[in-house]
Amino acid sequence: MEIARIVGFALVAAVLSVILRPDKPVFSMFLGVAAGTVIFLSLLDYLAAVLQLLTEMALRADIPHIYLSTLLKVLGVAYLAEFGARVCEDAGEGVIAAKVEFAGKLLILIMAVPLLEAVLATILGFIP
Amino acid sequence: MYGLDVELIFRIAGIGIFISVLAIVLKQAGKEEQAQMLTLGGVVVVLLMLIQLISELFADIRTIFNLF
Numbered sequence: 001m002e003i004a005r006i007v008g009f010a011l012v013a014a015v016l017s018v019i020l021r022p023d024k025p026v027f028s029m030f031l032g033v034a035a036g037t038v039i040f041l042s043l044l045d046y047l048a049a050v051l052q053l054l055t056e057m058a059l060r061a062d063i064p065h066i067y068l069s070t071l072l073k074v075l076g077v078a079y080l081a082e083f084g085a086r087v088c089e090d091a092g093e094g095v096i097a098a099k100v101e102f103a104g105k106l107l108i109l110i111m112a113v114p115l116l117e118a119v120l121a122t123i124l125g126f127i128p
Numbered sequence: 129m130y131g132l133d134v135e136l137i138f139r140i141a142g143i144g145i146f147i148s149v150l151a152i153v154l155k156q157a158g159k160e161e162q163a164q165m166l167t168l169g170g171v172v173v174v175l176l177m178l179i180q181l182i183s184e185l186f187a188d189i190r191t192i193f194n195l196f
Contacts, residue, residue, distance in 0.1 A: 009132045016141035020148065024167065027144030030174050034140055037185050042132050048192050069194065076193030080186075 006039055029091045036083070070115055074108050081105075136181065140174050 013035030017028040051072065058068045081104020088097035147170035154163035190196050 005132060009134060009137075012134065013137050016137065016144075020141065020144045023148035023152070024144055024170075026167075026171050027140065027147070027174065030178055031137065031140055031144070034178055034181060035137055037181050038132060038136060041181075041185060041188065044188050044192065051192060072193045073195055076189055076195040079193075080189060080195075 002042075006042070010035060010039065029087075032090055033087050036087075040083075067115065067118075070111055073111055077104055077107050077111070081107075136177065140177065143170055143174055146170075 013031055017031040017035075020031065021028040055068060055072075059065070081100055085097040085100040085104070088094075088100060147167055151163040151167055154160075154166065
């Protein structure tokens with residue numbers, strides 16, 4: 001029944017944020033960021049459990065660890081870039097949000113380069 | 129469940145409402161600049177609390193995704 005608690009918490013935070021918006025928009029933005037972070041922190045255990053399961057399955061299927069660790073890094077960068085971009089967009093700064101998203105994509109691409117090389121090498125290995 | 133500490137949200141909201149009411153009172157009394165100073169003070173206090181929360185978030189993300 002955690003979802004009911006999370007939704008209730010989110011509604012309370014939203015109402016408080018709307019109360020604060022006309023006089024002091026700064027505090028309503030702070031409230032948004034704080035509520036989002038608290039909700040994510042409360043779900044962290046589940047996320048860790050799922051990722052742990054994923055890692056074990058990959059190890060059992062003896063997938064080389066390099067692929068999985070890169071995947072986890074990409075996931076982390078994607079989440080953080082998304083978090084930053086939505087916070088900036090919520091504060092009304094569309095331009096900054098776009099730049100944060102661009103930076104996230106670029107960093108993910110950079111992390112994926114070794115994987116691309118590995119795939120290319122494997123494919124070239126097939127050709128006689 | 130890590131525990132939804134609603135207390136932080138209420139603290140931030142409380143400070144926000146308190147600051148906005150005080151700023152209005154100060155504006156009525158004609159002390160515009162003090163109202164501005166008060167708002168900035170409130171923003172700094174809430175920002176400090178927020179930065180602790182964000183640093184905790186980044187630390188947890190670093191451990192889970194072994195990112196940095």
